[in-house]
Amino acid sequence: MNIAKIDLNLLVYFDVLIRERSVTKAAHQLSITQPAMSNGLKRLRDLFNDPVLVRTSEGMTPTQRALELQPVVRDALSRLEAAIQPELDFDPATSDRTFRIMASDYAESTLLLAVIGQLNILAPNIALDVITPSDVTFHDVEHGKVDMAINRFEALPLSFHQKVLWYDSFSCVVNSDNPIVGRFTLDNYLAGQHIWVSKTGFGVGVGIDPNEVQKLGWVDVELNKLGHKRHIRTFTRHYHVALQLAKAQNLIATLPSRAARIYQDDPNVIVLDPPFDIPPIALKMAWSALLQHDAGHIWLRRMIMDIANQL
CATH class of the missing domain: 1.10.10.10 (Winged helix-like DNA-binding domain superfamily/Winged helix DNA-binding domain)
Structure with missing residues (x-):
């Protein structure tokens, strides 16, 4: 053999x-x-x-x-x-290691912002190299070239280790002057114009066909179950772009609630509950079996889990 x-x-x-x-x-x-x-x-x-x-x-x-x-x-x-692993212990206070993390801007804005703040306190010499999903393949993570991937995944290779960091509901973000505020019914939601935003998984994305409902994701799949379809004016892969568009235009952005809450204190924005049910999504952390027993990796995973639980 x-x-x-x-x-x-x-x-x-x-x-x-x-x-x-x-x-x-x-x-x-x-x-x-x-x-x-x-x-x-x-x-x-x-x-x-x-x-x-x-x-x-x-x-x-x-x-x-x-x-x-x-x-x-x-x-x-x-x-x-x-x-x-000749070093049995990992000292974050003195380590100058660089961890490479694949993350969507949703994960960056809602989780990694807090992670970086904690690193500044506990591990001032550790650096994070945050890579977009389009720049990473399954093989990069499987071979340990990328320390971990943090995103919403439809499927992962069986060899990957993974943890659910949290589940998130959905919210709708609209301009505070949008006429829909105050009468946010399903009929008015469908009559409005929408921003589609999503970036899951790995690899380079492809163009969106508005007629392929199953590929549009959670929001449109649930609407389709009700026999409805929304009018999408803009497709983007960036949550901050969607939030800015909702703020500046009479467009509706339906996105995970933790991302929506980034703008909850902005007087020009209103955050509303969707007028129909959308199942929650899971933010996951995934990594290669090659790094499962790495002391530094274990420390980073535990810190990220602790921050996710606090958030």
């Missing part, structure tokens, strides 16, 4: 699976989904030509082959971890 053809992440999966003797617990331990861990077990079975774990009356039980491999794999992983 050529080791160059082996996904070494599988050895990490094997180590945790044999220790936990449960696909569910192993997935939780590695912060991946249960289907991803099930897929990892299937690949391990193909790799070793052995069932690895079998279901018995006592639960999932390792095969004899798996028990023989366990100490060898554990020793190899321990040596590898020690070799690539």
